[in-house]
Amino acid sequence: MSLRQRRILIGVTGGIAAYKTCELVRRLRDLDAEVRVVMTEGATHFVTPTTFQALSGQPVRVSLWDEHGEAAMGHIELARWAERVLIAPASADTIARLAHGLADDLLSTVVLATAAPVYVAPAMNQQMWANLAVQANVGTLRVRGIGVLGPADGDQACGDIGSGRMLEPHELRDILVASFGEQPLRGRTVVVSAGPTYEDIDPVRFIGNRSSGRMGFAVAAAARDAGADVTLIAGPVSLPTPPGIRRVDVRSARQMHDAVLAAAEHADIYVGAAAVGDYRPDVEAAHKLKKADGAPLRIELIENPDIIATLSTRPSRPFLVGFAAETRELAGYAQDKLRRKRIDMIAANEVGEGKGFEVANNALHLYWPDGDATLPEMPKTELARRLVACIAERFLSGTGRTS
Structure with a gap:
């Protein structure tokens, strides 16, 4: 330096x-x-x-x-x-x-x-x-x-x-x-969601996932370095807040939904890097559930609200960047999600078998309505900088937004 x-x-x-x-x-x-x-x-x-x-x-x-x-x-x-x-x-x-x-x-x-x-x-x-x-x-x-x-x-x-x-x-x-570096997002407002969500079964147990939040936190820091005013909506993780960034802590998918929608009201860009739970228990037990002599425990699950799909329906919405973590058929699922949810860019990565979650490195394949790009495996901090540069280029070109 x-x-x-x-x-x-x-x-x-x-x-x-x-x-x-x-x-x-x-x-x-x-x-x-x-x-x-x-x-x-x-x-x-x-x-x-x-x-x-x-x-x-x-x-x-x-x-x-x-x-x-x-x-x-x-x-x-x-x-x-x-x-x-x-x-x-x-x-x-x-x-x-x-x-x-x-x-x-x-x-x-x-x-x-x-x-x-x-x-x-x-x-x-x-x-x-x-x-x-x-x-x-x-x-x-x-x-x-x-x-x-x-x-x-x-x-x-x-x-x-x-x-x-x-x-x-x-x-x-x-x-x-x-x-003093290049700051293409100076004067812009960016909202980033990161980490997992936990859906409580009872006061002791919950349904969650293995997201560490590292990628989302790195994206928030990279957006800050690109000059943006950044709000980070964080699920239950133990990561320190990157300096110069506003942080809102949430636990459940519904809490993250509400926090993101409030923060994105006047945002220019939203990056949904969080691994938001698709489902939650229909009923949260008030007390710890007990075993019943070997009888199976059945929990009815209902769908959580979809954050990025909700944002895409707003008349005045930010530039939307989604994430797709897949164990197979990465390109097909990611491109389907891009079209179905009417978002502007999607960052797809493979997870499982030591990839994606709980590791320091990652790789992404980016898709947008008329193109794509590959970001090879590298530390998540550097990957985040490359991702934010791509987002800024698409956003500032004025050609990247899905109508």
């Missing part, structure tokens, strides 16, 4: 996570990036400007009323200089200021004046992050094209546990590196 001659402006606001930003600046400088730092007055109570000056090798700006810095309209010079602006940590106060378009300090003024992509890495108490006012402000930033990176879950300085931790420096560094 290299950021040679890339110009990155780091904004630091008042929060204990500011100490992590010192490590972020160091890591960016290790990749030969040019880094300048703007601090709010509150940030200086946690880390001194001298520290950031030593790490960045550049003077640190704090005040909009700096006579020397503003003699040549320094806030405009900084705004024009930056190729990327990242505010880390981004406090609840700063997020509110940006959402309301305030320009009463140097950092908020620079954000309003820059044409560079802007990112915020929220850091605050878990209850503050959950507050409806904060969530409304974050939603406003997303609508305006500001990238919201995190927050992560875990222990917090206040002693609470929950969502609100700033992403780690290496995670923020990697996102900035990826942002």
Whole structure:
């Protein structure tokens, strides 16, 4: 990785996570990036400007009323200089200021004046992050094209546990590196579903499948790296959330159906990588079922709602990408599913005998109404990048959508 001659402006606001930003600046400088730092007055109570000056090798700006810095309209010079602006940590106060378009300090003024992509890495108490006012402000930033990176879950300085931790420096560094690559989906909204679904038989037992969720999580990360604003609807898996992605956890097929439909309401693309259960028990027992002296146990199964078929009937729908996991006749079943469900692209893969589920590598054959492509076996992370590139090409060409 290299950021040679890339110009990155780091904004630091008042929060204990500011100490992590010192490590972020160091890591960016290790990749030969040019880094300048703007601090709010509150940030200086946690880390001194001298520290950031030593790490960045550049003077640190704090005040909009700096006579020397503003003699040549320094806030405009900084705004024009930056190729990327990242505010880390981004406090609840700063997020509110940006959402309301305030320009009463140097950092908020620079954000309003820059044409560079802007990112915020929220850091605050878990209850503050959950507050409806904060969530409304974050939603406003997303609508305006500001990238919201995190927050992560875990222990917090206040002693609470929950969502609100700033992403780690290496995670923020990697996102900035990826942002300088090709980003064909910048400004687009993508919803990805991943993992299995579980259908409860009783409070102890369930019907499920062997999907690990790795492919769907890799697709979500690849879509993020391609510039998209990503929501990940995850079945019951133990995988960590890729940085910079909103995650909604579900368990059953009906829960996933409802979550996907809600998230896809204004999405540009939906990638259905989840292995959604086709059937569920007609009745879920309230108590654990007991053996009955060797008598067979019969469970009546009824069909679950079909997520991608439901989306395909919407008058205004996203570009639809389905998955087909098959043990035989891969091409025939995949192409039939493509036509029958009126979707725009399908990614087909063989499963069973060490393929597809619970493995690090995979291979895909892509089909769309007038063509196909083969993605040979490779690590799922790289396969996801190749898949997202194909999706972006079809979506942006305007020729891929099924009417």
